Amino acid sequence: MFIWITQLDERVTRYWLAHRFSKRIDSLFRFYTRMGDGYIWSLVIAYVLIRYGGVFFSKIVIQVLISLLVCLTLYWVIKLCIHRRRP
Secondary structure: OOHHHHHHHHHHHHHHHHOOOOHHHHHHHHHHHHHHHOHHHHHHHHHHHHHHOHHHHHHHHHHHHHHHHHHHHHHHHHHHHHOOOOO
16 A cells, blocks of 8 residues: 555655765764654744743644654554564
8 A cells, every 4th residue: 555655664764874965964964863753843942931931832832743643643553554664
């Protein structure tokens, strides 16, 4: 059912593994990867709280939690359907 997603994923993975990038691009990718660790998001949360206040922040939190629930549900459904082998 999801064969085309698997094929696309394999092509993209092979492309990234076959190409070497400059140290500048590599550091950009490392920064991008680290954004998911939470440090950058802590700064964003602090900024929103200071700039807009707690009521606005709570509305954002509710929207984010709903989005997270939808995204994780889709992620697990796709992950369980595809079963991609790890390199």
